[in-house]
Amino acid sequence: MGYRIAVVGATGNVGREMLNILAEREFPVEEIAAVASSRSHGTEIDFGDSGKMLKVRNLEHFDFTGWDMALFAAGSEASKKYAPIAAKAGCVVIDNSSYFRMDPDVPLVVPEVNPDAIDGYTKRNIIANPNCSTAQMVVALKPLHDEAKITRVVVATYQSVSGAGKSGMDELFSQTRDIFVGDKGEPSTFTKQIAFNVIPHIDSFLDDGSTKEEWKMVAETKKILDSKIKVTATCVRVPVFVGHSEAINIEFEREITAERAREVLREAPGIMVVDKREDGGYVTPVECVGDYATYISRIREDSTVENGLNLWCVSDNLRKGAALNAVQIAELLGRKHLKKG
Template sequence: MEHKIAVVGATGRVGREVLSILAEFQDEKKISIDFVITLASKKSKGKKVSFGNKELNVSCLEDYDFAGISIAIFCARSYVSEKYVPIATEAGCIVIDNSSHFRMKEGVPLVIPEINKEKITEYKNHNIISNPNCTIIQMLLVLHLLHQKAKINRIVASTYQSTSGAGKAAMDELYNQTKKIFMNETKKPKIFPKQIAFNCIPHIGKFMKDGSTKEEWKMQEETKKILGEDIKVTATCVRVPVFIGHAIAVNVEFYHRITEEQARKVLSEAEDNGILVYDRREDGEYTTQIDVVQEDAVYVSRIRKDNTIEHGLNMWIVADNLRKGAALNIVQILEILMREHL
């Protein structure tokens, strides 16, 4: 079967990362793509983006006809997906969508391949597969293995999310504010509600009626959809002055006994599933956000017992949010879709 792929939002950070990983997978013969079209907004028309050793011209999404495209990867904002995904699916295109717009829609699979790749076949319901939230991907990649060992009752998560999660303009704001501070000048925030340079902002997404933000709600609801409705989740999501890489401090309460040694053994044996344990109780012997840039793996450090509850563990989970938190997970879904379902 001939595979023609469209990448929507090709000029953004995630879109560019998708193109890079698609080229890697093509070179490694994990996938076979006959044709790639890159799409973005009208203002980006004519720009060039890299696809392996080639340069591709960016076309305009607004007037693009998806007829003949087998799979479209959407790496754009929710409002773009809301408008253009139905246009693509009506043209017979299967969509892998990185936005949050369709994640909780009944019948749309929310997929992390290492956890629930069997759900991919449900794309037939709406011709859509949703890519989960970036923090959910890295957290659940780790926790689903422990959930199999000793069922999880409750998750308490505090996230430390980089500016790249809010796009290139957000990264630029961090850079420009930092530069201005060193020049003894000020620069008012435009992307974030407060200064992000040398600061942490406990606010990602719109506020909801109960005081949670939309990002915190996503962590709760997406965990339930992927791992199980009976799991209780509470989260505080924080934007930090980091360019790339999300970190999560996770406290997990289990129904059954699991020691830190057992957890470390389970996770240490999961390297083939994209998990690396780096956890020595010495200065610097743990993973931080700057360590994981351009890394595919999800790293786990600071595994230790929570002595305040009967069956509890604490851990620190870090990953490149642009790769496994977004683009790599998308391309892994694509690989399985093409190999097993098309």
């Protein structure tokens, strides 16, 4: 016996990836609904490689009564309005937007890191999915924190344009093409030219000079992993279509060598260690696209601080950073709370 699943925002990058991953992982689906705004109503999309076509339903008129779970990938405004409606109808919401993440009554879950937090979903019938850059980082940090207790993290991100949606990907493509033929590509999605450039600005600026994306990494890491960890982040958009990368500097309470860190990470769930000290002995974004794993490379000791390590972390942001994590939450919810059959 399977679950009745609604994917909200099914026509967007993350929504389509959710459908792909549900099919790939053979999630026990009795019925699946592709739900989106009225603009997409009636169009047809694939349910992964299953060969099944889904006719898109209008979110404004969709009745969540009788549905087991709704995976939301439609943005904060849609989540703000429709997630409580779905939750009230008895459908458990797994929300990919930032709207509910810091709500004390909504668990913020990465299954490899804090699976027990999911038990708190009953307060509002909503579970939050973390920010894409946070998700892969905490997967890398958790086993190291258990081993030697992390006190401080300094992270610089190299985030792909797919994190800004289809418009970001289109802008990188069109600007690259325009520049090759001698035209000037004007920015619209991004604040400056993204082709052949990097932009140290993701989301809006806050009063302290940080951006909201950087604040999310700090606040979400504390909520998911440990409130005592000090975190500082610099988030940068780079001209890569898919795949976020992070250079992470970590300080620990106890001593941990690079070799021991490598051993710990190799045994950790959701992680693949590719760390050869030779040309090409590391993973880059183009190599992680389509994979489930969070890849760790360039593990080395930081001699400038006591008990310090550096590492390189790469993951498909549309997967572990969004759609995969949501599906993993759905799988965990099914195993622990909504058992069928």
